[in-house]
Amino acid sequence: MSIEMINDTYVIDINTIAKARKLNEIALSYEEDIDILKDRYVIDAKSILGIFSLDISQPLKIRIHTDNEDVLSRFYKDLLDLIVR
Numbered sequence: 001m002s003i004e005m006i007n008d009t010y011v012i013d014i015n016t017i018a019k020a021r022k023l024n025e026i027a028l029s030y031e032e033d034i035d036i037l038k039d040r041y042v043i044d045a046k047s048i049l050g051i052f053s054l055d056i057s058q059p060l061k062i063r064i065h066t067d068n069e070d071v072l073s074r075f076y077k078d079l080l081d082l083i084v085r
Helices: 017-028 048-052 069-079
Strands: 006-012 034-038 041-044 060-066
Touching: 006 069, 017 048, 017 069, 041 048, 060 069
Parallel strands: none
Antiparallel strands: 006 060, 034 041, 034 060
C-alpha cells in the first residue's frame, strides 16, 4: 500500500517579530517544503523576507508537504505555541 502525499495545514499567529523569527527557525530545521498561505499568496516559510512581506498582524495558514507521519507529528509539536486554538 502506497502512502499519498500528505499536506498538513494549521492556522498560526505570528503577530510579533519574535514569533515570525521562531517560525522561520522551525521551518529551516526541516528538509520538507513548508508554505505560508495568505489569501492568494504562497510564501516559503524558510524565507524570512517572505514572512515579513506578509501582514503578520492577522492569522496565517502554514502547510508542510510530507508523507512521513513522524515529521508531521514533530512539526505539530514545534508549532504548538503558534497555533491558533
